[in-house]
Amino acid sequence: MPRLAPLALALTAVVSLALHAHEPHDHAHGSHNAAAHQHGVGTLDIVIDGQQLLLELSTPAADLLGFEHAPHNQTQRDQLDSLMNTLRQPEKLFALPAAAQCSLDSAELHSPLFALHEHSSDDAHAQHEHHHGHDDEHQHEHADITAQYSYSCITPTRLEHLDVTLFDLFPGSEKLILQAITPQGQQGGELTVTDRRVRF
Numbered sequence: 325m326p327r328l329a330p331l332a333l334a335l336t337a338v339v340s341l342a343l344h345a346h347e348p349h350d351h352a353h354g355s356h357n358a359a360a361h362q363h364g365v366g367t368l369d370i371v372i373d374g375q376q377l378l379l380e381l382s383t384p385a386a387d388l389l390g391f392e393h394a395p396h397n398q399t400q401r402d403q404l405d406s407l408m409n410t411l412r413q414p415e416k417l418f419a420l421p422a423a424a425q426c427s428l429d430s431a432e433l434h435s436p437l438f439a440l441h442e443h444s445s446d447d448a449h450a451q452h453e454h455h456h457g458h459d460d461e462h463q464h465e466h467a468d469i470t471a472q473y474s475y476s477c478i479t480p481t482r483l484e485h486l487d488v489t490l491f492d493l494f495p496g497s498e499k500l501i502l503q504a505i506t507p508q509g510q511q512g513g514e515l516t517v518t519d520r521r522v523r524f
């Protein structure tokens with residue numbers, strides 16, 4: 325199992341390149357530019373390669389959390405903890421056909437907010453709030469949240485569709501721009517609460 329992780333990473337990198345290299349957008353070098361994101365709109369990249377299924381979800385933090393700054397208080401720290409917990413359980417975000425028998429190999433979360441959150445002690449937060457509590461209010465920086473999931477599927481031929489259920493949990497997420505590479509080829513599209521099924 326541990327051997328899958330580097331493979332998944334390598335595949336994700338290749339896929340990111342393949343999917344984004346020729347994107348007509350003007351943002352730099354194919355990476356998602358957090359400063360340019362539009363609230364309510366995220367991306368979902370899907371790769372099916374042999375028995376491996378890779379999902380990469382990237383959304384503005386605001387869509388999942390309601391804010392995009394480092395947590396200011398215990399309530400916001402709890403919100404962030406709760407979100408990270410949820411994101412580590414992709415069965416709450418995506419529904420896969422049981423017949424495909426996919427099992428999760430890894431879940432990786434990335435966000436500047438998580439880094440700020442985990443590298444700060446509560447004492448530091450308390451001091452920060454006390455002395456500088458108002459400074460953050462004047463910053464209007466954007467932050468993305470990215471989650472990467474790698475699955476192994478025993479019967480990938482039965483992976484005929486994927487339903488995005490995260491719209492139910494996160495009403496702030498209104499639309500996901502889909503890009504998929506599967507044995508059937510490449511496909512794009514838009515997913516919403518009323519049009520949430522990807523067919524392979």
Ligand SMILES: [Zn+2]
Nearest residue numbers: 384392466467
């Ligand atoms: Zn934003």
